[in-house]
Amino acid sequence: MAPVVDTLRLTAEDAQGLLERKEVSPAELRAAYLEAISERDGELHCFLRTTDKVAEQGVPVALKDVISTKGVETTAGSRILSGYVPVFDATVAARVKGAGLALLGKTNTDEFAMGSSTENSAFGPSRNPWDPTRVPGGSGGGSAAAVSAGLAPWALGSDTGGSIKQPSALCGNVGLRPTYGTVSRYGIVAFASSLDQIGPVAKTVRDVALLYSIVAGRDPADSTTAELPEPVRLPTADSLDGVRIGVPTELNEAEGIEPGVREAVRRALELSEQLGAVVEECSLPRSVRYGLPCYYLIAPAEASSNLARYDGVRYGPRAEGSSYQETVDRTRDEGFGDEPKRRIMLGTYALSAGYYDAFYGQAQKVRTLIIEEHREALARFDVLACPTSPTVAFPIGERAADPLAMYASDLLTIPSCLAGLPGLSIPCGLSEGLPVGLQLIGPQFGENRVFEVAHALEQALAFDTVPERLR
Numbered sequence: 001m002a003p004v005v006d007t008l009r010l011t012a013e014d015a016q017g018l019l020e021r022k023e024v025s026p027a028e029l030r031a032a033y034l035e036a037i038s039e040r041d042g043e044l045h046c047f048l049r050t051t052d053k054v055a056e057q058g059v060p061v062a063l064k065d066v067i068s069t070k071g072v073e074t075t076a077g078s079r080i081l082s083g084y085v086p087v088f089d090a091t092v093a094a095r096v097k098g099a100g101l102a103l104l105g106k107t108n109t110d111e112f113a114m115g116s117s118t119e120n121s122a123f124g125p126s127r128n129p130w131d132p133t134r135v136p137g138g139s140g141g142g143s144a145a146a147v148s149a150g151l152a153p154w155a156l157g158s159d160t161g162g163s164i165k166q167p168s169a170l171c172g173n174v175g176l177r178p179t180y181g182t183v184s185r186y187g188i189v190a191f192a193s194s195l196d197q198i199g200p201v202a203k204t205v206r207d208v209a210l211l212y213s214i215v216a217g218r219d220p221a222d223s224t225t226a227e228l229p230e231p232v233r234l235p236t237a238d239s240l241d242g243v244r245i246g247v248p249t250e251l252n253e254a255e256g257i258e259p260g261v262r263e264a265v266r267r268a269l270e271l272s273e274q275l276g277a278v279v280e281e282c283s284l285p286r287s288v289r290y291g292l293p294c295y296y297l298i299a300p301a302e303a304s305s306n307l308a309r310y311d312g313v314r315y316g317p318r319a320e321g322s323s324y325q326e327t328v329d330r331t332r333d334e335g336f337g338d339e340p341k342r343r344i345m346l347g348t349y350a351l352s353a354g355y356y357d358a359f360y361g362q363a364q365k366v367r368t369l370i371i372e373e374h375r376e377a378l379a380r381f382d383v384l385a386c387p388t389s390p391t392v393a394f395p396i397g398e399r400a401a402d403p404l405a406m407y408a409s410d411l412l413t414i415p416s417c418l419a420g421l422p423g424l425s426i427p428c429g430l431s432e433g434l435p436v437g438l439q440l441i442g443p444q445f446g447e448n449r450v451f452e453v454a455h456a457l458e459q460a461l462a463f464d465t466v467p468e469r470l471r
Contacts, residue, residue: 005032008150008466012207015059015153026057030102033060037104037151040470044127044136046146049073050105058100061211062152064143065106066113067198068187069093076189077109077121077139080335081316090187091222092156092198092215099214104152108142111337112307113158113191115139116166116409119400120339127396128171130434130467134393137167137409143201144171148467154202154211158188160195161295162388162413165425168201169388169437172427172465174454175201176208177413179445180420181226183212184219192302195295195417203465205426205455209234212447233448235455241276243453245269246381249281250288251412256390260431265387268428268438271460272385277453282377282384287370287415294370295414296407297350297363304347307340342403367418374419378443383453387412388425388437416441424450427463435463 005024018024024032034050041047048065051072063069066076068086070093075081089097097103110120118126118141128136129149136145140157144167147155157164159177168175176199183198190196200211213232219225247269252262273279312318312331319330336344350359377384390411399406416423421441428438438457442450464471 005029007032007036007153008470010150010153011203012059012153013204013210019057019059026102030060030104033104033152040149041151043132044129044145044149045124046107046126046142046149046151047105048075048108048123048142051103058102059153060104061096061101062104062107062143062146062155063093064140064155064157065109066158066189067093067156068189069103069106072103072106074106074189076113077111077123078335078337078340079122079317080310080331081189084316086187088187091184091219093187095215096156107140107146107155110139110339112189112303112340113139113160113163114303114339114343116162116406117399118142119396120337122337125396128393129470130172131393131469133395134434135170135396137170137389137393139163140201141167144168144173144175147171147173147201147203148465149470150466154200154207156198156211156215157201159197159199159417160191160299161417162410164199164201165413165423165437165439166389166410168425169427170393170435172435172463172467173201173203174205174208174427174458175199175425176212176447177417177423178212178216178447179422181224182216182228182445184222184225186219186221190306192299193306194302195299205424205451205458206234208424209451229445230448233451235451237452237456238459239276240272240453240456243277243383244381245272245277245279246282246377246384247279248284248377248384248386250284251386251415254288254390254411256408256411257387258391258431261387261389261391261436264429264431264436265438268457268461269385272457275456275460282381284373284377284415286366286373290366291370291415291418292407292411294363294366295418296346297359298367300343300347301350301360302347303340304344304351307344310335370415371419374416374421382442382449384441386439388439392431392434392436412439420444422447422450424454426454426458427465428461429463433468
């Protein structure tokens with residue numbers, strides 16, 4: 001008789017221990033997760049597809065469907081890539097495969113990773129395991145919801161303006177957006193090249209650190225990658241003695257932060273002081289005031305350039321026309337959803353003759369100011385702390401017709417993304433019965449320090465990551 005595996009509570013580190021002690025076989029472990037997917041994914045729609053490949057020797061992993069996987073359809077949540085099966089693996093896919101991790105499947109995403117709720121997927125929305133009437137966040141809602149519901153022990157997502165951190169917060173997981181350039185983008189379906197970054201989602205800080213150690217590092221196929229200045233360490237800290245935590249006033253008192261979110265973060269910061277940390281206020285006035293408009297000029301501009309390759313000739317289905325241009329126009333009209341069309345139009349306008357300097361060029365200057373402002377703050381503090389999301393998970397459909405309200409979901413995650421800094425979200429409590437995320441931002445290449453701070457706080461918070469309705 002096969003052993004019973006509780007996938008809802010099993011961490012990736014625990015799963016690895018089961019395999020090492022031969023308490024379960026790789027096939028039995030994979031089967032347990034596939035059974036959980038069969039039981040719960042019909043309601044949650046975390047996966048776009050699962051794989052039937054023979055399990056390798058390690059812990060199963062799920063990959064967001066912007067990560068190219070050899071022989072497995074990769075759509076980026078878009079009809080325009082329906083049926084596209086890569087002939088190569090993205091670097092991160094190759095690295096998890098090389099570490100022996102078994103691919104469970106590809107997770108749902110907002111189309112081309114454009115969104116904050118996973119409602120923009122051409123294949124239907126994912127749902128939050130804590131309350132299926134609510135969004136799991138986005139664009140990586142599929143990965144975050146899968147981990148939360150015990151459908152995968154860990155997963156990889158992509159983060160442009162908060163697409164790992166925000167869904168991790170809304171689903172009660174730990175999620176890392178690494179320092180820009182520490183994880184290869186080779187083989188990733190591009191959204192905004194100067195912002196996109198692959199990172200892990202898991203139940204614990206140690207699991208996140210372990211998966212990050214597998215995928216991080218220089219890649220000759222991606223010239224923007226860098227060597228890590230030190231090896232990735234699994235955190236062990238249980239104290240915050242000597243740690244300096246900065247609390248940016250603007251990121252903690254921004255308009256739109258719900259009272260329950262504010263209170264949960266306040267309690268977590270008080271707990272940090274009890275663990276020995278020095279917690280002091282600081283200021284990031286430019287980052288909060290200009291971060292959102294800066295991001296929504298740079299990201300759409302780069303998206304309009306990246307998405308120009310989808311013309312019905314090289315990728316996916318084609319809508320035939322009487323001429324090449326009509327074929328391109330019809331293919332894009334039928335293949336792209338509303339959000340990519342909106343961002344392509346905005347980005348093309350920002351890059352057009354006569355407007356480039358006024359919009360895209362000016363946004364890049366503002367980005368430099370945001371980078372400098374974060375550098376100055378992190379010269380005084382080890383980490384900066386604030387809510388990950390202004391709100392808990394909101395009802396499906398509530399913001400679908402209001403793009404500006406949807407964009408505001410990333411108000412608190414965008415500034416550090418523009419600065420290229422590592423940001424980690426950990427669950428710090430509940431509001432209205434739904435998870436609240438605490439965001440910890442570190443200096444460039446400061447992942448190990450962030451892991452230590454987060455791990456110590458995680459142990460003290462003792463947050464139960466299993467959704468109450470599934471316990």
